[in-house]
Amino acid sequence: MTKRLASPRAASLATVAREAGVSVATVSRIVNGKTGRASVQTIARVNAAVVELGYQPNHVGRALRRRESRVVAMLAPNLDNPAMAAIAVSTEAALRAAGYVMILCDTHDRADLQDEYLRAMRSQFVQGYVLVSAVKSAALSDALARGEAIVFVSRRNPDGGGAYVGIDNRGAGADAADHLLARGIEDLAVIYPAQGSSSTAERVDGFIERLVARGVPTERIAQASAPGLSHLQVGYDAARALVDGAGGTWPRGLLCVSDLMAYGAYRLATEQGVAIPSECLVVGIDANPLNAWIAPWLTSVHIPYRDFGAKVVEQLSSLWSGTVPDDCLLPHSLDS
Amino acid sequence: MTKRLASPRAASLATVAREAGVSVATVSRIVNGKTGRASVQTIARVNAAVVELGYQPNHVGRALRRRESRVVAMLAPNLDNPAMAAIAVSTEAALRAAGYVMILCDTHDRADLQDEYLRAMRSQFVQGYVLVSAVKSAALSDALARGEAIVFVSRRNPDGGGAYVGIDNRGAGADAADHLLARGIEDLAVIYPAQGSSSTAERVDGFIERLVARGVPTERIAQASAPGLSHLQVGYDAARALVDGAGGTWPRGLLCVSDLMAYGAYRLATEQGVAIPSECLVVGIDANPLNAWIAPWLTSVHIPYRDFGAKVVEQLSSLWSGTVPDDCLLPHSLDS
DNA sequence: TTGATTTAGGCAAACGTTTGCCTAACTTGT
DNA sequence: ACAAGTTAGGCAAACGTTTGCCTAAATCAA
Structure with a gap:
């Protein structure tokens, strides 16, 4: 009854x-x-x-007593970027499968917001942090010094060290180089954001190193960058800088360190009547699923964002068990 | 280690x-x-x-004592959809500005996952729920019966009633109709997902009603739909069904009830060598910011997703103060 | 002066869990 | 039969807040 x-x-x-x-x-x-x-x-x-x-x-009573919640905070710079959204989705799923809930915070790539979130999360007894493309900030250094469980994703710990999930960015850049060379293209360029994060810088480095190693003279590798937060706009601006710097001519092959930047470059090409990909083969990095539908002109290095979540949870578990995990580099691929 | x-x-x-x-x-x-x-x-x-x-x-101690957290849960069907991501971002920002944190759950449009999340959230003393495109489910009915603060976004409460934030879907469909008629296009079609949510159905209805009201004979308005969860694939499949049903010819104007569906239709058109927009003017709904960069062929009804968050918080506040808020319909627009 | 009111702040009981310690009642070993 | 060990489970103290109630002292009214 x-x-x-x-x-x-x-x-x-x-x-x-x-x-x-x-x-x-x-x-x-x-x-x-x-x-x-x-x-x-x-x-x-x-x-x-x-x-x-x-x-x-009741999780609240339990959290109070155990001084730990089953909550993990993800700080991401902008969910407008489909790649970030993909990371968020896969991490959320993996955390939930492991019995955690995820709090999502959009930092807009601002150090002050990142600080505010880190501090606010602490008083929620958050058990771990997933920092996607973290920037250097005071509260971050504090949290690291306190020994909080923090996993860096896509961009390494600006203070050095720490758990990391990402890809071999140099390798991705090198693959793009190989892809272009395999098509007999030797008039090459690369564009990237001016506020270089470790990952984009590594992609550029890997690209150039491989080209040089394969005998392309440095002076034939053009580079350009542009400031800004929106990779779309950065791509557009950097492409303009690149083309203007070359007397108005486009390279035959162009690496953009993200797909969004490639979209930006594409817009400029369209405006200038340059045919993509026949006049300029554009290679991006991210392999946004939309490409197959509306950007078939774009070749892109595939990054398994959907697998990031599981690896992030693995690294968090390591940290919780008191060990410092090794970096986790997931495999990228460029289907030819 | x-x-x-x-x-x-x-x-x-x-x-x-x-x-x-x-x-x-x-x-x-x-x-x-x-x-x-x-x-x-x-x-x-x-x-x-x-x-x-x-x-x-300490929010945990406070939550325990006050029997309320400052946590709101958002259940969204799939963050892969940029429109959903935009809603999530703006809601997160608005909630944070109001002193709340947002827990994000991806339901993959599955009733069982929605149930699981709703139940799990309850024991976190979650104070409110933002249900984006909710589906009918047992735990949802329970939560409503208990009087939990729930705001429905984009898709109305499947049980009827409740706070709602969205747009005038009929109006959006009607605007698309006007846009096409203003360009002298009278050979028209609309495609939509087979698992009709209230919003997509309303968009279709508004479109057709307006066309009929303006004298287009019903038999000249073709319709097609396709099953599935990915609007990209649904758009492709529905467009194929549409074209096959018309003996292989494309309409001169096509409304797709979401931008992702439009991308799907575009792919088919490309495959079939149909020029977009010159042979078929495609109108979408969502106004994905990417359109300007890589899908300039798409005309789209703008939905102010970035304003949703503030409205959601308003409605939650109403609910918390004990009043039943009116539906909130944000203005859409189709720039001609 | 006296009684009434205000001011300033402490006490302690919740809220729901977890866990070290304790204690009866058994079970064994000898 | 008695000491030693095991079993089953209760007590109560945290964890960090909030808040109703209480009490001194101070102020005020008459």
């Missing part, structure tokens, strides 16, 4: 304990699977009460 | 109280701005201690 509850309060350990005629401590132990401490009959009685009352452990 | 250092505890009310030589209660009142209860000197002393120790209120 079921009781009609006077208040809409959810069942607590106390409710269950009363119903089962045992103490709160016993119920707590049983629902937490500490088996050795109770008789079979008691366990059965408690479990019955749990089911009947629909008891669900 | 090195061991991490144990972190020193953050300052609590007790720490501050000891430092300032007052009781915990007094500190609590002061940090909460209950001014009438303390002398000016005490307030000054406490504030000094707060600053010195870098005290930040």
Whole structure:
């Protein structure tokens, strides 16, 4: 027979304990699977009460007592970027599968917002942080010094060290170089954002190094960059700088360090009547799923963003168990 | 593999109280701005201690005591869709400005996942829910019956009623109709997903109603749909169904109820050598910012997703204060 | 002066969990 | 039969806040 509850309060350990005629401590132990401490009959009685009352452990009480929540905060610079969104989605799924919930914060790539979020999250007993393309900031250094569990994604710890999930950026740049050379293109250029993060810089380096190693004279590798946060605009501006710097002519092959930058460059090409890809083969990095539908002109290095989440959770688990994990580099690929 | 250092505890009310030589209660009142209860000197002393120790209120303790967190859960069907990501970003920003944090859950449009999330969130003392394109489910009905604060976005409450933020979908469809008619196009079609949500169905209805009202014979308005979750694929499949149903000829004007569907249709057109927009003017709905860069052929009804967040927070506030807010319809626009 | 009111702030009980410690009642070993 | 060990489970103290209630002292009214 079921009781009609006077208040809409959810069942607590106390409710269950009363119903089962045992103490709160016993119920707590049983629902937490500490088996050795109770008789079979008691366990059965408690479990019955749990089911009947629909008891669900209260995470707030638990967090207070254990001084830990099952919450992980992700700080990402801008979810407008489909690559970031993909990372967020896959991380959220992996965390949830591991029994965590994810709080998402958009830092807009601003150090002050990153600081504010880091501080705010601390008082939520957040258990770990996933920092996508983190920037250097005071609260970040503090958090690292305190030994918080922090996984860096896509961009390495600006203070050096720390757990990292990403790809071999140099390798990705090198692959792009090989791809272009394999098509007999030797009039090459690369564009990138002026506020260089470690990852974009590494892509550029890898690209140039490989070209040089394969005998392309340095002076035939044009470079240009542009400031700004929107990779779309940066791509447009950098491409303009590149072309203007070359007396109005486009290179035959162009590496853009992200797909969004490639979209920006494409717009300029369209405006200037340059045919892509026949006059200029554009290579991006990210392999946005939209490319197949509306940007078939773009060749792009595939990054397995959908696999990032699982790796991030692995690294967090390592940190929680007290070890410092090795960097995790996922495989990229450029289908030819 | 090195061991991490144990972190020193953050300052609590007790720490501050000891430092300032007052009781915990007094500190609590002061940090909460209950001014009438303390002398000016005490307030000054406490504030000094707060600053010195870098005290930040612990949200977990507060949540436990007040039986409310400052957490809102957003359940969204798929963040891969840029429109969803835009809603998530703007809601997160608006909530944070109002002092809340947002937990993000990706339901993949599945009722069972939506149920699981709703139940899991309850024991986190989540204060409100933002349900983007919610589907009918048991836990949703339960939550509504319990009187939880729930705001529906983009798709109305499947059980009817409830707070809603969205656009005038019929109006958007009608605007698309006007746009096409203004260009003298009368050979028209519309494609939409087979699993019709209220919003896409309304867009189709508004489109057709307006066309009929302006004298287009019903038999000249072709329709097609396709099943599936990915609007990209749905657009492709539906366009194929449409064209096949018309003996291989494309309409002169085509409304796709989302931009992603338009991308899908575009791919088919490209494959079939149909020139967009000269042979077929495609109109989408969403106005994805990428369009200007890589899909200039697409005309799209602009939806102010960036304004959704503020409205969502308004509606949540209404719910929290006990009133039932009116539906909030934001203005859409189609720049001609 | 006295009684009434205000001011300033402390006490302690929640909120829901977890866990070290304690204690009865058994079970063994000898 | 008695000491030693095991089992089953209760007690109560945290964790960090908030808040109703209480109490001194100070102020005020008459």
